[in-house]
Amino acid sequence: MSRGFTKEDDAQTPPIIPPRAALPAGTPNYVTPRGLELLRAELAALEAERAQAEANHDNDTDRTHRLSLYNGRIALLTERLGSAKVVDPAGQPAREVRFGATVTLRTVAGGKAGLERKFTIVGVDEAAVAEGRVAFVAPLARAVQGAKLGAAVALKLGPKEEVVEVASIAYGA
DSSP: EEEEEEEOOHHHHOOOOOOOOSOOOTTTEEHHHHHHHHHHHHHHHHHHHHHHHHOOOOOHHHHEEEHHHHHHHHHHHHHHHHHHEOOGGGGGGGOOOTTTTTTEEEEEEESSSOOOEEEEEEOOTBGGGGGGGTTTTTTHHHHTTOOBBBBBEEEEEEEEEEEEEEEEEEOOO
């Protein structure tokens, strides 16, 4: 077969490693104790998958590509773990919104009055908006951090501004 039909270039192309969740430059990598455990579990799972890929010799080109991908992901995760600063929510002030707080906001003006939103402020790797976990660097979290229980906070929601009251603050599970 002619070499014109082989895909040597594909074998030489480095894999695209998906980046970790964005953390602004100069911002500490705060994590909750739960977030740290999730990162450690993710690392253990990646290392186990890499070990399986190392043992599989069915297709050496594919194996090399997969190992490069695993090694890149593990390197990024190890870097993130190395920069992690654990913040125990139990040590936070009970009547002030800080990292690790589960906050309930109640709309008082500019939107549907009485509407409540509840979320927990967590690290960037632990954030999952659909599950009610918002990264501490997100605009919503930044807007309410430092607010005291019962305080009114202005939120910029697109072109509208909405005023919400900090209805409750809780720390812990």
